[in-house]
Amino acid sequence: MDDLRKFARYFRPYRRSLIFGTFCVFASVIIGLLVPLIVGHAVDDLSAGVTWAKLTRYALTVLGVSAVSGIFLFLQRLILIGMSRHIEYDLRRDFYAHLQRQPLSFFHSHRIGDLMARATNDLSAVRQLAGPAIMYSLQTLFVILLILPLMLRISVRLTLLLFTTMPLVSLTVKYLGQQIHLRFEKIQDFFAQISARAQENFTGVRVVRAYAQEEAEIEAFNRLNRLYAERNLSLVRISAAMRPLLQFLIGLGFMLIIWYGGALAARGEISVGQFTEFNLYLTRLIWPLIAMGYVVNLYQRGTASLKRINAIFAIQPSITDSPHARAHPPINGRIEFRNLTFRYHEHAPPVLRDINLTIEAGQTVAFVGRTGSGKSTLINLIPRLLDPPPGTVFVDGVDVRERPLAQLRASIGYVPQEPFLFSETLAENIAFGVAGASRAEIEWAAEVAGLSDDVREFPAGFDTLVGERGITLSGGQKQRTTLARAIIRQPKILILDDALSSVDTYTEERILTRLREVMRERTSIIVSHRVSTVRDADMIYVLDEGEIIEMGTHDELLARGGEYAALYERQLLEEELAAS
Amino acid sequence: MATAVKQFHEEEAIGKTYDWQIARRLLRYLRPYARTLVPALLLTLILNALRILQPKFTQYAIDWYIVPHRLGGLRWLALAFLGVLLLTFILSYVQTVLLETVGQRVMYDLRSELYTKLQRQDVAYYDKTPVGRIMTRLTSDVDALNELFTSGVIDVLGDLVMIVAIAALMFWMDWRLTLVTLLTVPMLFSVTMWFRRHARRGYDRVRTRLARINAFLQEHLSGAQIVQLFNREEKARAQFHELNDDYRRANIETIFYYAIFFPLVDLIGAIGTALIIWYGGWRVMQSAPFTQTLSLGALVAFIQYLQQLFQPIRDISDKYNVLQAAVVASHRIFRTLDQPISITPPTVARKSGRARGKIEFERVWFAYNDEEWVLRDVSFTIEPGQSVAIVGHTGSGKTTITNLLMRFYDVQRGRILLDGVDVRDWDLRSLRQNFAVVLQDVFLFSGTIESNIRLGRDDITEERVRWAAREVQADRFIERLPGGYKAEVRERGAGLSVGQKQLISFARALAFDPAILILDEATSSIDTETEQLIQKAIERVMRDRTSLVIAHRLSTIQNADRIIVLHHGQIREQGTHQELLARRGLYWRLYRLQYSDRTMHAELKDALT
DSSP states (O other), rough: OOHHHHGGGGGGGHHHEEEHHHHHHHHHHHTTTTHHHHHHHHHHHHHHHHOOHHHHHHHHHHHHOOOOOOHHHHHHHHHHHHHHHHHHHHHHHHHHHHHOOOOOOHHHHOOOOHHIIIIIIHHHHHHHTHHHHHHHHHHHHHHHHHHHHHHHHOOOHHHHOOOOOHHHHHIIIIIIIHHHHHHHHHHHHHHHHHHHHHHHHHHTTHHHHHHTTTHHHHHHHHHHHHHHHHHHHOOOHHHHHHHHHHHHHHHHHHHHHHIIIIHHHHHTTTTTTHHHHHHHHHHHHHHHHHHHHHHHHHHHHHHHHHHHHHHHHSSSOOOOTTTTTOOOOOOOOOEEEEEEEEOTTTTTTEEEEEEEEEETTTOOEEEETTTSSSSSHHHHHHTSSSSTTTTTEEEEEEEETGGHHHHHHHHHEEEOSSSOOSSBHHHHHHGGGGGTTOHHHHHHHHTTTTTTHHHHHSSSSOOBBSSSSOOOOOHHHHHHHHHHHHTTTTSSEEEEESTTTTTTTHHHHHHHHHHHHHTTTTTEEEEOOOHHHHHOEEEEEEEEEEEEEEEHHHHHHHTTTTTHHHHHHHHHHHHHHHHH | OOHHHHHHHHHHOGGGHHHHHHHHHHHHGGGGGHHHHHHHOOOOOHHHHHHHHHHHHHHHHIIIIIITTOOHEEEEEEEEHHHHHHHHHHHHHHHHHHHHHHHHHHHHHHHHHHHHHHHHHOHHHHHHHHHHHHHHHIIIIIHHHHHHHTTTHHHHHHHHHHHHHHHHHHHOOOOOHHHHTHHHHHHHHHHHHHHHHHHHHHHHHHHHHHHHHHHHHHHHHHTHHHHHHTOOOOOOHHHHHOOOHHHHHHHOOOOOOOOHHHHHHHHHHHHHHHHHHIIIIHHHHHHTTSSOOHHHHHHHHHHHHHHHHHHHHHHHHHHHHHHHHHHHHHHHHHHHOOOOOOOHHHHHHSSOOOOOOOOOEEEEEEESSSSSEEEEOOOOOOOOTOOOEEEEEESSSHHHHHHHHTSSOOOEEEEEEETEEGGGOOOHHHHHTTTTEEEEOOOSSEHHHHHHHHHHHHSSSSEEEEEEEHHHTTHHHHHTTTTTGEEEOOGGHHHHHHHHHHHHHHHHHHHOSSEEEEEEOOOOOOOHHHHHHHHHHHHHHHHEEEEEEESSSSSHHHHOSSSEEETEEEEEEEEEEHHHHHTSHHHHHHHHHHTTTGHHHHHHHHHHH
């Protein structure tokens, strides 16, 4: 119920649509119900004798009434279903805006596929709740309310007879419909298992072939396949009853009218016209009765989906501007870690232990260490992709948690480990973080990132589409594009998280040289596995298991003969080998 | 890339000229179920006749009982009507069950045939075809075919018969009124066509716009951090609003067509009713008691027939779309079924059964794509029982050698012999049964630990599974799992460590007791204890059989009878560990680079001094 109350807010801007739409439903129903009345009178007149002119008038009235009712029918759908599309729009807009404010940790605990399912299937179920469910409920309500007195006036007993049997139609739709839906979903789950298994087989095709398991796999698949077909067939035995049963129940109504209504008419208690009228009322009742059962199912599905969507809305983004955040003077780029110990969860072991270091504005600092040593975690704390404990990470002497997020991030150029590009043109990807960047700026950034030569080879240069619908970039090209994307912002702080790993050493050398010029006066933080990348840094920190185990310049560290020196030696050998 | 794009388009565009061929081929799938299908079709005809009967009851009620004010016998008419209703109910239930049964059976056959074909298909096919696309064939395309049976396309035949039958009956009742009434049919027909055209176009638009929203969401949720880091929230929101709004507009446009269609159909119905009242009413009045040309009951029945006539006309174009979709889907399915298989068992196998384990590569050249040679002129021999290690840089062709040995691909030049017989002349199944592979990226199937060791081979007893696990010392961790050997393995072995997965795959290899072991050692670092376990497991599995190892571990290399050094697809050096080190060539350098991590630092120093 609470979910529904929250949802009701979304109707507020469309109150007028709702009211006018309701009126249209009412109008179309009441005017439409005039048709049986007129036809009934016409039939009575026919049996009594009628003039040509009167007949013509009847025919024209039927036409006119139908036309007016049709106009309201048209408006009703346009307004009410239209409203549900507007509400769907609003809800989707809010849903996306909410997701967009979520931090990294949220996306670690929620799979994208699951979020997508909520944004598509669940949203569509909620939309049906806001549109068709409301429209059909209103329609059913008005038809029954208005038709009842019309029928009662002809014959109370016949009306009661019909109203004791006809709800069976709604009940059939509701219960049988629900049963079918539930079973269908269960069978779909089973089918999902079969597909998962088949998919597994195709993915592991080499193992299957190597162990000559094809026959066994075919047999296993067919076993599931047969089971699936059988389950479907047992569902068919139920679902096949739905339509015939509805037809039978509706037919039963007509039969009752012939039997009891026919007797009434034969005895002269009602006229032939009224008999015909009753037949036509029943015709008008059929759809609302079916809709009633259908609406109940829509309601159940819609509220379940609403709950799933609200569950996401209930998660407040954990990394936001602190209430004390004020715009501080522009960022210069001095970074400090003070007694920083970081863990992902309260009870998890620390990923970083007691880190103390200062990076002066304008310095180039490098972090090396094995996978899992904590390098990436450390640098993710600076733009608050992860939230450090209060009082541990400072930029220009101000705790990062106390700065407005937008200001902090705007001063940082970040190049992630996994190059992530959007399905837009190359130029749009490079200018991603700069509003209104000129072509010259884009070209400049591409030049610094060593991308210019590649761009010349692309079919449409900078306007080439990247991604699924466009060209596929190589790993190195992607990395250089993400580098250009960071450089074009001319950030005070540039962070490279192992960002040149797919670029060959020669190109890397060229890029680093250009970068040094550009980044003079600015702070650069480089994480890398490669000695060649970090060699010229002002300071190199070697991390191991979350602690700094060595620090110094390249020469100092080589002289020490520790981890760093060993790494250097290995990489020299590698170069030598590649050359042979 | 150009060819890829072309293939992609071919995938989408389906020529209409094939329609008949496809229909004929589809009929072949129906043939086995003719005994079910023919009665179902007969029932369809009978049902339509029964439905046409129903308005007649109203007519007779009016003409025979109500107008002449006669009561007797009305009950029998009502009971007869009830009888017709019951019969309709039963027959139409049976008809639906029969039709859908045929549908399910045909789908079963198709899925089974597809899957069997895919199991026989070359490994190379899987290199070229994304798994997602294969899955679409097996799932949605087969489902689209099923729509033929469930959404009543078969009923279209019946519908056509029904339209003709109703029209004939109406003509027989009163041909002049019929002609007047049928004036509405062209109206309805053109309105329906107009609606379908727009609704379909609108639906396509809605679908593509929704796809765009989904693509955007998928991308921007995956890249949510990038959006935040680059202060792009506003812009992204604006972009999303635009897509969201496009989608909304497409929907509202579609609503317009629906909103106009349903009232319009009602209006045409009203026109029909008005015509019947007007012209029919006049005719009823004209008919003097002795020249009964049109009765009042017949007039009411006419109104009901008009309704019955409308339904199938409205449905036909809808069903036509389903038919189209089914044709496209079956075309895709048939193309997958027709895809030739290039690696097939020899027509006459020169050899089968268990091999002794002698392997010979004779001047083998191989490329995955035309002329990009991955192996150039590779020759070597492995005697039964020998162990050979292959070392080399990434991309040197190591894995290709094992792929060729098991005939995942066929060589372009030269030949590969097992026990002196070309692998292409071996019975394919027994060739592969002679090998057991342990791949770097251990692939576990969802199931239990036990089913992962045994795979599909029922002749591997439970004792043997346990024995194999014990031999490679996997038993200790397995028994600690909840459920032990019956412990559930989730998709791709989630929840098990890399080391544990490897131990399971060693147990699998041992349980299969192959003549030849192929081992692609993992490079990933694992803790020392597990490392030692794996070491022992490798030694155990290699015992008493020919083995070919893509080696990363120092001990495996040292214990190998021979080491082959591959470089850029060619054999550069061969010999024992000591011989090769002494030569101070490529191996020596490679060795220092790849096998000198911290735990082996000491060993390395010993070896070099």
